[in-house]
Amino acid sequence: MKQQVLDCFAKLFGGEGDIRTYFAPGRVNLIGEHTDYNGGHVFPCALTIGTYMAARKREDRKLRFYSMNFEKLGVVESSLDEFQMGKEGNWTAYPKGMMWAFCQKGFPVEQGFDIVLYGNIPNGSGLSSSASVETVTGVMLRDMFGYDTISMIDIALYGQFSENNYNGVNCGIMDQFAIAMGKKDCAIFLDTSDLKYEYAPVKLEGARIVISCSNKKRGLGDSKYNERRSECETALAEIQKVKDIKSLGELTEEEFEAVKDAIKDPVRQKRAKHAVYENQRTVQAVAALKANDIAKFGELMNASHVSLRDDYEVTGIELDTLVEEAWNCPGVIGSRMTGAGFGGCTVSIVKTEDIDNFIAKVGAAYKEKIGYAADFYVVDIGDGAGVLK
Template structure:
């Protein structure tokens, strides 16, 4: 018997109603407008849909074996339309007309359905409390570190991430919490409280060495932790004990494995910060300016091409602040000139230009306000400023003599 899918909105919920093959049972699968479904058709992170109504069953004990109504399936296929599949052979007594039409003759009609509310998901604080309790019971002490990582739903952009495309994911309130503490014996001891995880739910293994790598095995959930440990850039890692608690449904398409990997990496960052001993705070600020200035330059070019001078001016100011605070190549005189320019009428933006430690500032302003702006800047500046007015000009070229 074919299924009869039907979709309808009930009180803001999307309800999918269908008839199962071989039965007359109608079920509802409900989800929020942005929900995802498991491969079995049920919505991820929601309880199994309950039965809404039982489709009417025809009498299967009586009927004609020669084209008459021989139960639900035969009766639905035989007989003239509009008569419920009755047999026209006079030798066979007429069968009572079914109270309801067979499923194959279902017509669209108004219907009402009750929808179960989504199951309440535990909050991060509740998961953390559960993880701490499990850690105390398993290891006899309080954990020293705690991290969390969310599940995610990809709103659009599927199978594009590894093809250098764009994705638009959204972090969910479903999270994985990992708590733990370092240990001195070079071992990793793990425990998960997830009932859906494969067995065993606790295991212990040694850290990888130059001669021995971590190999995947059982349980499968621990392989994600092993992979992060194996490729973590900081070495050597200390051993640790950890407990994993999660509200992200396993196998539901909400990145439960990725949440575990990210939580593990975040935990290892707290356990053994990668690279911080090699990069000082000063070096970090220098790198931050370079990365930010590259991004700002691309954004400024786009703003200039569309004639958005206000956006271009804001980026100029951000650039100066970065040169002043992160790269530290400005000086009080340049800072004073920039501040004076930004308070002048008609100015979009201003920044230091050149190598720094003195030199020039560049200011973008309305041409009609140039004279007024120069007077304002000179009045605000404690020294004597020299001004150069210029529009964009051509580059290098050959001159004819």
């Protein structure tokens, strides 16, 4: 993959000079959905699929971008003097947003670049292709300009800052953190309220992670993602009138039940319930994994999907079909939607000997009910973003 990107770079921009290569993975969240902006816990892992970048500094301030995934766009030319917050109109909003964020954080980007990207994450799938592009850009900028004081956690925070302020999506920190800080064969148990984290080995003896992509595209900015976040913020403000908390993630189920009537709107009450209960499910799921109780982990994954479907209402017929068909397949330990929802992917833990049957059966049922095919990826947990040697 690296060589393909370098070959494309040489063809477009010439092969001379200091051309460097980078990689940032995609991520999948095993459990803990829509908790990261509610001060709760998440449990994501980096994948071995992701975004490859070749880049070379320019002597001027011109930016030339090319994506091997969007060949019809050709080379997109821009400049460091042409930042257009929320108005870029194509994929270059993500690398440009990261360059803007570096400038805003006191790390100037004063030379332009020639850049070629290739990603083998399905676009719009909920596996964080956009955060992967942001993170690989951050790693490149740190390396190219020698900004060694910037940590990988800083890069994750700059990516979130860019997404929130340059691209207008009120995402939490999970995606960028998992991509920046990923570790092979481990998921990250992250407390989003204070960024305390630990690596938890994921030992799926006799089973593997299968991603099912609905192929229903979604854009976070024009989805109901921001609406859900606003609903939770309003619910939190209502609870704060009767209880001293900073986030919904601080509440146990019992504490929530005691104060839930402070939330006047029944829909907002359901949204807050999901945030609280999902956070507790995530804590319980990691404990189950540590105890090698993979069956319990699967049960909590299933309960997570039910909550996302009924209380948070972010699934839709495509994701529900994939999950419900998965639940009916032999060898499935657990299955749930992953990511923001409204399309995208599900994540399932499937016994190895049943994977082929799983893909065939779920794929056939999905195509019959939805009218077009889903794609399936049997994935491994990989390391976070970095410089390619």
